[in-house]
Amino acid sequence: MGTMFLSHEELGKKDDDHKPTKLPSIHPRWSAATGTPRSRMLKRLAIAFALGVFIYLFLGNLPTDVPIRDRRRPIYRPEFEAGRPSAPGPMPKLTTGRKPQYPNLTPARPVQPDAVSLQAAYNGPIVFPRLRSTLQAIHATDGSSPVNKNVLYAAASLKSAALLLPMACQMADELRNYVHFALVGGSEIDLQELRAVNGIDNSCQVIFHDARPDYAGASAPERLRQSSVRALYHIHNHMHPQAVIVDASDLEEDYFLAGFRKQAPVSGIPLIELPEHAHSRLAWTTKLDSSSLAAWDKISIDILINAQPAASGNLIHLLKSLSAADFSAGSVPHLTIELPPDVDGATTEFLKAFQWPPPGSSRPSYPRQLTLRHRIPQGRLTEEESSVRFIESFWPSSPQYSHVLVLSPQAQVSSQFFNYLKYSVLHYLYSKAALTQEWDSRLLGISLDLPSTHLDGSKPFTPPSGKGEIPLLWQAPNSNAALFTGQKWTELHAFVSKLLEFQHRTQPLPSFFTDKLVSRRYPSWLEHALKLSRARGYWTLYPSEATAKSLVTVHSELYRAPEEYEREAAKEMPGNAPLPVSGRTLLESLPRDGSLLPFDEMPLLLWDGRVTELSNLDNAAAAYANEFRRAVGGCQALAPEDLVAKASMKDLFCMKDE
The missing domain is CATH 3.90.550 (Spore Coat Polysaccharide Biosynthesis Protein SpsA; Chain A)
Structure with missing residues (x-):
């Protein structure tokens, strides 16, 4: 392409090239070109025009809202499903009105995890396609302040999610905290389906966040562990939860617990690890406010x-x-x-x-x-x-x-x-x-x-x-x-x-x-x-x-x-x-x-x-x-x-x- 553009007198020369220069007499070493000079010129112009159109279309369709990417860090990508962004979960209002109760905190029927290939080994850069939109929507919860009323429940295993969701709803019903639930890890279930199978309707004032990476079901365990670390890092920066509550029983994924256990102390977040049968043994935790939960691991x-x-x-x-x-x-x-x-x-x-x-x-x-x-x-x-x-x-x-x-x-x-x-x-x-x-x-x-x-x-x-x-x-x-x-x-x-x-x-x-x-x-x-x-x-x-x-x-x-x-x-x-x-x-x-x-x-x-x-x-x-x-x-x-x-x-x- 460079040779083609340089062969045209007006496109390939600089201003200095137009100055008269005395060149030595050189006998060129090439074979005679086939075809007439006019046909060769038209052919070159057609190729140049096609390339110009291609470059114009390519540059015209580049996204203008994507920042310069540092591939050492995961990035957010706006979430689009069926051509429209998903709406964030409902924002709780801390009022004195009572909400439907969950007295027994009995977990709903656990959802079976999605079938993931045993050969899952994708280990590419970590991207969170659906997290930024919900984190940006919680500004009313004062997430930018280190001290607030935010409490986060998080899970990677769908069975653990089924145990935590009733407790999260109960805490939200107490109207003392802004309660969030983040789904992390390798599951590919839709959040709306997760809510439906666990009996969670709009009366549950929990804010949902999808903190799973791209290609979650095909990711290697180490990528999922790193994504858990980075998910909590980004959640902390936008939400500053006063405590993070997870299921530490055998139902939860090891990579998820390892990631949260690594990042929680770095971010200075109390990590409350619920044992087996926590819905009955530790149901009282749902009645504590964020200030109390922030002292969980200090006392x-x-x-x-x-x-x-x-x-x-x-x-x-x-x-x-x-x-x-x-x-x-x-x-x-x-x-x-x-x-x-x-x-x-x-x-x-x-x-x-x-x-x-x-x-x-x-x-x-x-x-x-x-x-x-x-x-x-x-x-x-x-x-x-x-x-x-x-x-x-x-x-x-x-x-x-x-x-x-x-x-x-x-x-x-x-x-x-x-x-x-x-x-x-x-x-x-x-x-x-x-x-x-x-x-x-x-x-x-x-x-x-x-x-x-x-x-x-x-x-x-x-x-x-x-x-x-x-x-x-x-x-x-x-x-x-x-x-x-x-x-x-x-x-x-x-x-x-x-x-x-x-x-x-x-x-x-x-x-x-x-x-x-x-x-x-x-x-x-x-x-x-x-x-x-x-x-x-x-x-x-x-x-x-x-x-x-x-x-x-x-x-x-x-x-x-x-x-x-x-x-x-x-x-x-x-x-x-x-x-x-x-x-x-x-x-x-x-x-x-x-x-x-x-x-x-x-x-x-x-x-x-x-x-x-x-x-x-x-x-x-x-x-x-x-x-x-x-x-x-x-x-x-x-x-x-x-x-x-x-x-x-x-x-x-x-x-x-x-």
């Missing part, structure tokens, strides 16, 4: 047990119940057992074979998380020694996210206890309502047990009239089975430290310090926890009677007094508690369809069991704190800024360090 819960001498039956029963519990809602807690100086033979033999985490846990790859502490014999512990040893047994690595569950050896937990704790902790400490209303500032802990007597043991405890079916807030702490928040545990640690310092410096001790309000049937540290609650106006969340029966049983027939009080306390406690109720899901054991109540809808009790209002609780706390500062803290003429509560307890103890 940790330790378990602390203070074993007693010659009480092997108590400890063994408790440890067996812990081994049978459902820990699918997260990592298995670290377990610390404080052993007495004399450990009986039955306990020793049991601990030799005891495994923690339990062998049947859904995540057996975790390292051994059991700590045994065997005290050196030194006689019977005093109140001070017992309190110090117990409170020193735990320290939160992060007071905001690390919490401790204290279990009495007389307790026996149900399989649902950990689900209840995680559900309650996520909602009452990290939800949008909790952060806005600062619920954590008042919450000392969350009890699994509803005590049968008051703290002083003087009379039976009866929930407020007409309020027995809902939880309550009580200023009295609990030592049978209760979780203490990390922040309040550090405050208790500082409070006991200051109290013991005062005790060593002051003789004789004032009656305000020595008077006991807690029965000697309970450990000595509980008295300190009560003092802290009264001075700060803290409360403990107690479950309803029905819920408590499904969470824990405290065996009074196996009761042994704390070591520091074994001579003074009663040898037995009246009554015989039944085992925790089994066979019900967590939501079935909770009032009001499993939705956790806000604090302002619960009855509020002073430490002695009297029902009160928040203003009265605040007044009582202020009066007690002032009396405490005068009688114990050595405080005089404090300025208003000195009265502000401090975690160091310096507002209660004004003694100067020596």
Whole structure:
């Protein structure tokens, strides 16, 4: 073509070629051309015209909306089906109106996966033909902001999709989040067909995204894994989901889980991996908001047990119940057992074979998380020694996210206890309502047990009239089975430290310090926890009677007094508690369809069991704190800024360090 154009005087020459040049005489070496000069010229012009038309048509039909492509990264391609772009899924509106419910969360008939050739080996550049249109349509969900209300369910296996879709619809019906569902991987089913076979109609306010690559059914497994990584990367950039929920059972594709497990921590997204039968075991997750779910993998819960001498039956029963519990809602807690100086033979033999985490846990790859502490014999512990040893047994690595569950050896937990704790902790400490209303500032802990007597043991405890079916807030702490928040545990640690310092410096001790309000049937540290609650106006969340029966049983027939009080306390406690109720899901054991109540809808009790209002609780706390500062803290003429509560307890103890 170049020779052809250069052979034409006007098309092939530059301006300089027209300048006269003296050329040497050369005898050309070619054969005579056939045909006349005119025919040759017409032929060349025809060829040139045809090529010109071809080039014009080619350039005229090039797409003008395609950016320069970097083949190191996957790109989006607009989605067209039957000549028109597909419409994005419906946009949920977070209103107060109720939507159709999915109470049982029963998955629909699983869809059989498309037949994919075993020889599938396409490994070309990754393109997402149908993803950009739906991601661009969700701008109203504030996806560009790192903090929003977006929650993503994702699946590659159609069987996993059938399990997740009812849960996604249930979460959307709660009207707390914008709920999205992304289909990833190698399936070739149409999204509308996927919705139809799973019974998902327009009443389900879930936004659907097709995050499958081109040539999905013919792609090699490694390409599908890479496409899962890149799909989550792009979804995160456009949506910033606060949590991603996937099915981690054997039904899901390995390449999909590998891809999401790789990308989720890089993007900083909590990856919630649901176990087998999650639609019944973890149905409560659908009632959490995005702020709670964002803290899913940040929180940790330790378990602390203070074993007693010659009480092997108590400890063994408790440890067996812990081994049978459902820990699918997260990592298995670290377990610390404080052993007495004399450990009986039955306990020793049991601990030799005891495994923690339990062998049947859904995540057996975790390292051994059991700590045994065997005290050196030194006689019977005093109140001070017992309190110090117990409170020193735990320290939160992060007071905001690390919490401790204290279990009495007389307790026996149900399989649902950990689900209840995680559900309650996520909602009452990290939800949008909790952060806005600062619920954590008042919450000392969350009890699994509803005590049968008051703290002083003087009379039976009866929930407020007409309020027995809902939880309550009580200023009295609990030592049978209760979780203490990390922040309040550090405050208790500082409070006991200051109290013991005062005790060593002051003789004789004032009656305000020595008077006991807690029965000697309970450990000595509980008295300190009560003092802290009264001075700060803290409360403990107690479950309803029905819920408590499904969470824990405290065996009074196996009761042994704390070591520091074994001579003074009663040898037995009246009554015989039944085992925790089994066979019900967590939501079935909770009032009001499993939705956790806000604090302002619960009855509020002073430490002695009297029902009160928040203003009265605040007044009582202020009066007690002032009396405490005068009688114990050595405080005089404090300025208003000195009265502000401090975690160091310096507002209660004004003694100067020596």
